[in-house]
Amino acid sequence: MSGIGTADAPATRRDALPEHHGSITRRFLGGLVTPGGAVFVLALVLFAAVVASNPAFGEPDRMVRFLARSAPIAIIAMGQYFVIVAGEFDLSMGAVIATQVVMAGNLIGQDDSRILPVLVAMLAVGVLVGLLNGMATTLLGVPSFIVTLGMMLALSGLVFYLTGGAATGNPTDNFRSIGRSGVEDVPVIDLLPYPLVILVVLAVFAVWLMRRPYGRTLIATGDNPSSAAVSGATVWWVKTRAFILSSMSSTVAGIILVGQAGVHPSVGQGYEFIAITAVVLGGVVLGGGRGWVLSAAAGAIALDLLFTLLNFREVPSTWRDTVQGVIIIAAVALSGRAWRSGNKLPRMLRRPEADPEPPIPPAVPPPATGSQSAGTP
């Protein structure tokens, strides 16, 4: 599909470069072959397998409810995508979810009028956490996995302290309905769950954002931060915004989970690893610079389908962690080769050593007469 560029032809005006190469079909098929595209195929295959195990699952209203339950992890997968495509990690997601859940439970109580202000407060907390994660990583120079692990430790400690470790707080039904109910009287499926609506809206937003200047700058920064810096990008702020997006996605997931899972400080535990698994399954390269946001969401759906399949096959759900571990290792090992670029390490874990390959050889200056065979350097 790709090739080394050919020798430059003598100076004539060329037709403008086409925007894309090949027909839509060809590009589509080409995309499916990449890890980022293959995950969609994987999701479909898994879906078929689940339906084969349990035909009732194929009914539209069941599917829709399944997607609604997967919505939180699909949302955090997209959030984690932003951070990973920038070359970093966010391991604090679970703690942020727990914080938000507990805030909702305790601050709203049975008072509907509090819903809006508390929602604002929750979003503010999400922004603050993302800001801290981002600034500690970029400005203090601490590797993101350490910053976010530390944040996880501190934040979950705080949450457990404030709640004493017990399930507390009981937010109003109106708030819980965000996670539980939906638009009623919809044809065919009867109920269109709010979480699914939220997921779709956020997915559209995410795709839109990645096509905006910020999104392109983000992925270019993850690909090559030095080059991005020379281009005038403020690398620390570009990355910090990714962390903020990630924490915001955890916040939204938390809001949904209040309705779906109740209020308890252990809600959300381990979600950061689910998010990373989903992102990696979606073919996004760790170390940054490559991958699509929808593939991350698809990876989450595929993962949930896999868990559902295992459920139907009566594999205890306690094995989920193992499944995730295998997927992470396998996907990272394979994806690096599949995209044809190596897995890059977080900057601090790499020694700043000299480039091992021979430097670009100096081109021979033009001869006094005649022309040189035009090769490709």
Added chain:
Amino acid sequence: MLAPATPDNAPGPSGNPGGGPLLRARGITKSFLGNVVLQDADIDLVPGQVHGLVGENGAGKSTLMKVLAGVYQPDAGSIEIDGEPQHFGHPLQAQHAGVATVFQEFNLLPDRTIAQNIYLGREPRKGPLVDTGRMRRDTAELLTGLGVEGLDPDAPVRTLSVAEQQIVEIAKAISFSARIISMDEPTAALADHEVALLYSIIERLTARGVAILYVSHRLKEIFDLCDTITVLKDGQMVTSRPAGELDESTLVRLMVGRTISAFFPDKDPDTTPGEVALELSGAGNGYVDGVDLAVRGGEIVGLAGLQGSGRTELLEGIFGVRPFSRGEVRIAGRPATLRSPRGAVRAGLALVTEDRKATGLALNQSIATNALGVVRAVFPRRTSAARQALPGLLSSLEVIARSMDQEVQFLSGGNQQKIVLARWLGTNPQVVLLDEPTRGIDVGAKRGIYELMRALAAQGVAVLMVSSELPEVIGMSDRIVVMRDGRVAAELPAGASEVQVLEAATGAGSGEQSDDQNDDQGGESG
């Protein structure tokens, strides 16, 4: 001038009778991706003698040295040691055959000690444990054998100066019983007294019958040390003669002195330079000092100099990558403090860096993403206009690719460089800084870039170009500024000859020698 031991008297470890060549290389030819960088080179290395290899950048000196070191495999030619044909598929093989090389980028582990570095991979043992005492003693012996005192075998290499690290590399070579030691620009980062120490080490080595291949730009040293001098030009051997038959000016003439062909586009005779677009007074940032420079709109100023002279650091200073701490910068007459690339871009500057893969492009991204990179990062609101103009821009640059979607890592070097340029042109800069703009690019693409530079100048843009290719500097520049050791050494007009430029860059003509201290290794990677 140090007198090297004559080969006949040297107690050569090679046992080579009658002082014939220890190493004989014939017809060495090497190309990279179609570019012939070395053609039919011959060289003889005689025990106890120092053989100098000179030539300007791109002449093929490094390549020849790396072929002998086993880093590159020649496309044609033969190498014989003691009359036995050799084939070096890997640097370790060359090492075992007795050829050691001291590169400019040292192969040392900075956090390990001198002794640990020297014995890496072959640590001596006493029972199951490593015999650190013996490592230390043997290392100390090696060092005193080179005539060096005051180096602690237990000192971590990162605490050593460049000169000391170099000594470690040489000691390492000796510990492998190397009979041939190649040195690549060994004094590029040394101060005067350190150079003197190197001389004495070389003297000792030759006395022991080691053959030395000495690659350098510094002609004074070539004449101080070498018995024979080989000159390469454009990948070919010009001459190989005893040092006594040559002098500095002859050497320079042999190194350069080609006729500049009509390869470079003509300057439009009607353009007169406009106002001063960029002005530096006394600028310094720790790597350069006291630089006064002015570039007018419509002018192309060439910045020449040897590797390590500070040219890249000067551009980095202007662009805010390594901000100036001293002196003043004026853009279009107004003072500007450029503390970041973003500020520089907003002030109308552009920087095409030396290494497009490392700092110029995001290789996994598409042509479009790369070409719109600066606009998106600094002027996001202009993105859609820039995107609409992009096909036209790429067309005028004659970029050859399948589509704007193609990942830039699959483009040829010339096309990649054009994408970098497209990235900057989209911001309509007033001052364009170029660092080795045609490095690693084939002839056809070079021409395109030259034409582009002329077109920019014709539009009134001020162009400051760093280049190590003398024909390019002379063919394209309206004025040439030569740097040496972090300072401006000379300003030459458009008609300057290559010889003049090289003399100013090496300080050869004036008999000066580098006089600074604490150089680090290779101030620029160029």
Added chain:
Amino acid sequence: MSTSTVSPPTQRRAPVVRRLDTTQLVYVALLAVIVVGTVLTAMSGRSFFSSGNIASVLTLTSTLGFVAIGQTLVILVGSLDLSVPYVISLASIVGGGVMNGEESMIVPGVLAALGVCAVVGLANGLVVTGLGVHGFIATLGMGLIISGYLASNYQGNYGSAPRSFQLVGITLFGPVPLSTLIMLGCAGVGVLMLNRTRLGHHIYAVGGGREVSRMSGVRTHTPVVAAHVLCSVLAGMAGLLLLSRTSVGSPTIGNQGGYDLMSIAAVVLGGTLLAGGRGSIVGTIGGVAIFAVIDNVMSVMEINSFLQDVVRGLVIVIAVAVYARRAIPRRATRFPDRATAVTIGDTP
């Protein structure tokens, strides 16, 4: 022939104040922390230096100490181990299960536990070297794999430690716990290995420059695998120690204590570079001691255990931040510049 001295007369590195090397620095920091701790302890009406308190502090050092020694090896070689919490739990389960309260089964229990851990370490090392996946991911995945296994097969406490094994966890020689002595013994062996065996030298070499090491003929996979095996075995010893103290095996005990993050932080505090190639176990022990003192003081001040996590998280991030600045190599400038920040350079 002339001999010449190498050191140039003036500006090699001109430290106005003689800088401390990082190992010395961590012990200075430890001293400072002890001083502060003594004051805070006194304010709570207790004495830091009472025999009981010293014993507490030292007890805290032992578990984390084992893990941190192993983490040092892995980080030195340029990798990382995030699977340690799960390996700790695994060791306590296997040990407790095999021993099952029988005195005669102590040795087989220990061997089985450490054997299983060695296998895990081997798997980690092979994934890193064979699949080319960085240790961070490989051990993250492996940890999750073990987590699922533990969650599925063990719902609560499992097995038990016989009496004499329990004694290991609580025996004291004056204020010094036996466990601390064992841990320091392991540290000593580790130091010896790093400084005086080829494996140790190669661990440093591969961590400090893989290509350079390879060019010198070092087989770069071996030190990496060996480091991972040793790290997991040492984590296993931590697990056995916890088994001894709690007298039952537990599938979740490894997760209670933040061992992954704390061990990495102790290693960094002790002066080991996260990128590998430089550092020491001696420094790590200093880092472990600092955290032990902090933990002890917080307990004495009766700070809620959840809040202790908050403090720990903050301390870790700040500590790594401070050390991150020191580790960045700075290129020497040609013209020493007043305005250029003086390098917070590394000293021999």
